[in-house]
Amino acid sequence: MGTSPIKILIVDDIGETRENLRKLLSFDCGFLVIGEASNGKEAVALTKRLKPDIVLMDINMPVMDGIEATRIITVEAPMSTVVILSVQGEQEYLREAMAAGARNYLVKPFSVDELINTIRKTHDLEVQRRARIMPIVAPQRKLGRVVTVFSTKGGVGKTTIATNLAAELAKRSNRSVVLVDLDLQFGDIAIMLDTVPVRTIADIAREEEVDSEIVEACLFTHDTGIRVLPSPLRPEQSEIVTGRHVEAILGLLAESFDFIVIDLPQGLADISLTAMDAADIIFLITSLELPAIKNAGICLEIMDALGYEDDKVKLVVNRSSKEIGVDIGEMENALKRTVDIHIPSDGRLVVQSVNKGVPFVLSNPTAKVSLAIKDLARIVDPQSGGERTEKGGPYCEGISPRRRIAGMFAGIFSFFIHG
Template sequence: MSHIIAASTSIDLTKRLRLASEDRLTVIRPDQVPATPGQLLAMFDEDVEVTTLVLDVTDGQVDRDRALEFSRRLDSQANPLAVLLVSDQPDTLALTAMRARVQDIVPVGIGIEDLRVTLRAAEEVAGRRSGRSAVADDSAFGRVITVASPKGGVGKTTVATNIAASLAEKSPQGTVIVDLDVQFGDVAAALDLEPTYTLGDVATTAVPDLIGLKALLTQHPSGLQVVAGVRSPAEADRIDPRLVGELLQVLRREFRYVVVDSAPGMSEETLTALDHTTDLVLVTTLDVPGIRGLRKELDLLEELGLPPHTRHIVINMFDRTGGISVTDAEATLKHNADIVLPRSPRVARSTNQGTPLVSLHPRDKVSQDLQSLVSRFAPLASRRGRRGTSRIWSKP
């Protein structure tokens, strides 16, 4: 059975951890935390499957820099541990912690239910890294295709809804799209839907089980199921980002394809989605800020050491007047573009009409290119080692 280690002298915290972990907890003193994960694991019998280390970095507990250094030394192959930090300043620590491969930062006053969700998510990640948990067997679960970009307005929602519509043609009952642009998501508008329930109803206190969840989905006439974005930015505050991972996990048990649309940049929800993603579709336009932003995002993805996923780069709204060639962009990105979509009035019109282009004009060259991208999302069993496929290029 998996085991959790906590370094803290706080009786209150360790009591909550014990309850949340159902007694699968060993508490050590802050000064007992060794320098490396390997040394920590050596402190326990081989048959104790340590999955999670909780380091209390509040004042007088584990030294913050030491905790970060420990986490930085994690080697997902040799010691697939998830490290959680308990902090009274989670916001100021977020970026450094992410870079040091910390799985999550827990506010010091966290309640038992939230702690339980966080521990479960951490164990799942550790299990996936080690290949131990059932989650490691991706083939039993649906693909999670996340569409992201550092910049806004580059066509993420357009690409995500077209991918989802195209997948729904192949698998009408097996495709769901989740709008994780929690503040300004417009997937429902792009599909001309008036949702009764939104993400604000799904990811607030606890993710419902599958049956409850299905009642909260909005069905598109094509069969595509939709977890719509919130109705107002204020409603977004109700969403608990930690539940987003749980939501995706529940959905991928039921659906063959889970398509995720995201907000620009690396929001907490996007980072959580990346932990569950099998295919990452990165969208950019062909301009200097867009390409530079994407380069930085690719670097950040490397630094974060997220579980591997296949990456697909989409250059959108291409026209020849911009002065940057696709080859220039590829040189900056150090990555080939997988698909180049031209700026097309038909795309803009399809958005305004609330019907994805692939449904409205399936023979359009842009639709066909989007469908070729979709065909790359082959069944999971055969997805590994497919890098190096050629670029799909739509001429404007």
Template sequence: MLIVDDDRALSELLGRILVSAGYEVALAGTGEDGYRKAMREPPDLIIADVMLPGMDGYGLCRQLRQHAATRLIPVLMLTARGNIADKIAGFEAGADDYLTKPFQPQELIYRIKSLLTRVHGPSEPPPMVPTRGLIIVFFGTKGGVGKTTIAVNLAIALHQRSGKRVALCDADFSFGDVGVHLNLPTVRTVLDLVDHIGELEPLLADQVLIPHASGIRVLLSPFRPEEAEVITPEHIQHLLQFLSELYDYIVIDCAPSYEDRMLEVLEHADEIMLVVTPEVGALKNTSLFLDLAVKLRLSPEQIHIILNRANSNVGIGADEIEHTLRHQVAFRMISAGRPLVFSVNRGIPLIIDQPDHPFSQQIFRMAEYLIARPRPQPGESEDASAPLRMKSA
């Protein structure tokens, strides 16, 4: 890979870090020199500082994107300025990722692995699985309960603990944030599968589901909310059947909605992870959901209540929640506070950044519980009696 930075000491330090991680490294001190070296021998990845003499990092990106030989080379921008305007300028110039100084070596290595995996995919595709994948659906009756954060971290934990194929799907089709949590660009989305709904095949899934450095694959929601209108419950039925034939675990992050598409997801769930926070409004809505679950003929055994921010000093206690909902709390998640916010803002899940954090350890225990659950067999269908469906107005 190629490091383009006018700070020679920093370039050499980064070079030593990357060489020790097994990479071959070349250095360039200016944007012009970096451009010439990239054109002469295109590297696998370019790390470029924004503030370069002459041609700056933005200009270098724009030049690289204009030529076929360098157009697809991933570019990681380095800068001491971390405001959003600088990041947008970098992405508009063609950068693939952005790292703000100062940073830890392990974060640099993680970003590099993520970019290389995104471009080249995993080195050895895992074999197809003989059993039908376990569909794990995360649902919350209101926004802001931490559902997406838990779903993202759990998907990674499932892969780490089981070594199996895991697909993480963003089913909040209008305002999904799974890609933000993983720092993934919205280049391919569920719409790319919907467009080929009658001709789904494993190769297409490999092209559309974005590989993440953690080893999971991610199916992102549409880039714009209005694009999601074309997705129907029938599309979802086909997609879930398709994905369950390719992956051992399908983790789905749902929108907090009772519209037909979300009900279709719930109907096909093997495990429903119902996330609630210790507040009156969330409990009221969760109680209504549990009543609805009876009408939908969802089994109580497949609904697992996750009490998030269980260590809140002003919230309702777990015992009172169980009494109110008449349902056992399966998992009690502590509030991770600033470390969790920091991990989301950087696009590095806490389970990767701080695997020993109490929040991460709770996620690992949740993953181990789900891994031990009975697995559906190929061709195994849901209850023969069709669930009652609610049609949206």
């Protein structure tokens, strides 16, 4: 990690050797000895618990030797790197230790400089290597469901929906939920939840390596129980956050949360595409205005071209109303697909909720707009029964059968022209 010291575990069966190593390492504030073990078994247990960056490992030890311990650490605690401490004449063991996954070695006796340089070089190389592989490795271990809330346009209700959906998921299923604000320039999640964040996603991007510790350190906990990863405080701080960071962060969050709800900025920028690639469900939000519908149509077509599964994209109309805007049936005809969820307009409640910093699904759980959010939550978490037993209001149509779009443009334009 950036400026934080390299954390070291010393493993040697001789107390005096451990003491000497500790002293040598204390001369350099770039190192921090976080523990000592006197045999391989202890070393494995402590590595798993303390997660050192570097394990300085002796070879010949009672109970379990350093080679066996290295093999276990390489497989079971791959975020720690082993450097072997050997004595002259142990060449054969050394080869075995390297084959077991050790990354470097020191032959005793060694100088302070040798010790420090070896640790630093090994660590630096490992950090670089991980920066490359982590985004690829992390999503493969995915457990939680990733949900993105997206639209082509600003002001259609993405942030409102993402925030309330996260609160609803946390409430109804009592599962762990993290809300990620990827509207990096002008994110509103923190203010919607009435919080001034101390750390943001920019603090993660500043680190050399994205690991679960730094991600965890940048989350805050809202009263609702949801954890939140806020967007940078200023737009100019957003530039250091890349698609690779986002991929790594989402991969790590998916390992420890049941649901990862992501609020996106408008439009198809690189970061949004990265998040949508990683998503299990994309809620595409539109209003009932012609430009928004036209753009939603184009967007559906692009998502199809990107190979997103049919079931991954859900069409959501926000501020749905029979009185104003385009008729829903006509819109469905134009887009050649049905709307999955209708969220009604409720200006009074939504504004009140934003100003209080309390999601409306909590303050007014039976309002129609809250019931519509419950329908979204049911799509995300179909296993959970929720507390609701019956469907509410004319706006809550539930999940409709889906039809894929073909000849989107033809449909839209003939609708606009002949409509």
